[in-house]
Amino acid sequence: MEFRDVVMKRRAVRRFEEGGVDPAVIERIARLAQRTPSAGFSQGQRLVVVTDPGARRRVARTCGEEMYADLGMGPWISECAAQFVPCVSAEIYHRRYQEADKVDDEGREIEWPVPYWFVDIGATTMVIMLAAVDAGLASGFAGAFDPAALQAELGIPDEFVPIGVMPVGRPLPDVRSPSLARGWVPFEEFARFERWG
Numbered sequence: 001m002e003f004r005d006v007v008m009k010r011r012a013v014r015r016f017e018e019g020g021v022d023p024a025v026i027e028r029i030a031r032l033a034q035r036t037p038s039a040g041f042s043q044g045q046r047l048v049v050v051t052d053p054g055a056r057r058r059v060a061r062t063c064g065e066e067m068y069a070d071l072g073m074g075p076w077i078s079e080c081a082a083q084f085v086p087c088v089s090a091e092i093y094h095r096r097y098q099e100a101d102k103v104d105d106e107g108r109e110i111e112w113p114v115p116y117w118f119v120d121i122g123a124t125t126m127v128i129m130l131a132a133v134d135a136g137l138a139s140g141f142a143g144a145f146d147p148a149a150l151q152a153e154l155g156i157p158d159e160f161v162p163i164g165v166m167p168v169g170r171p172l173p174d175v176r177s178p179s180l181a182r183g184w185v186p187f188e189e190f191a192r193f194e195r196w197g
């Protein structure tokens with residue numbers, strides 16, 4: 001698929017067929033997701049990929065799946081081919097930026113102007129979404145309402161924050177988000193050439 005088509009076809013899908021995807025395809029998406037940049041090549045991003053149906057249901061509960069079901073959206077977080085759970089450790093970045101090539105003249109870690117660990121896990125997330133589309137699949141994103149419960153369910157170490165749960169699978173007709181009624185910000189507001197003002 002053309003890159004432009006992959007980008008334009010991507011959307012947050014909220015209903016999937018149960019299973020039905022070759023595990024090799026799921027692994028290929030995970031392998032592509034690893035090829036994401038990171039500040040200082042810290043590589044603080046990790047993925048947990050959940051395919052077991054019972055585990056998927058328990059994971060979905062930590063994201064408030066019942067609430068979505070009550071809104072008529074169905075069990076879109078548990079029913080899918082696999083859940084991708086992107087996790088990130090700020091500690092890995094702090095440790096990396098205490099290495100000799102990263103410390104300042106006084107040997108201190110930089111003051112972080114931006115928490116790059118969340119930038120990097122966002123990039124990982126985007127590769128998952130685009131790789132799913134490229135594989136003829138789709139993905140969604142459910143915020144982790146209870147990250148501690150998600151950590152406990154999946155055995156994720158304290159150091160790693162699970163930023164959400166991404167169901168991946170064959171898309172089914174779904175309920176579109178009411179947020180989309182906001183429409184896109186005009187391109188001229190989003191992008192300015194040469195100077196902001």
Ligand SMILES: Cc1cc2nc3c(=O)[nH]c(=O)nc-3n(C[C@H](O)[C@H](O)[C@H](O)COP(=O)(O)O)c2cc1C
Binds near residue numbers: 010011142143
């Ligand atoms: C960081 C992030 C968090 C999101 N959290 C949720 C969520 O908790 N529940 C949900 O239904 N959609 C969630 N979404 C999906 C957005 O609502 C969706 O991406 C947005 O409305 C734009 O729609 P589109 O992705 O189809 O273009 C999230 C998306 C992002 C990037």
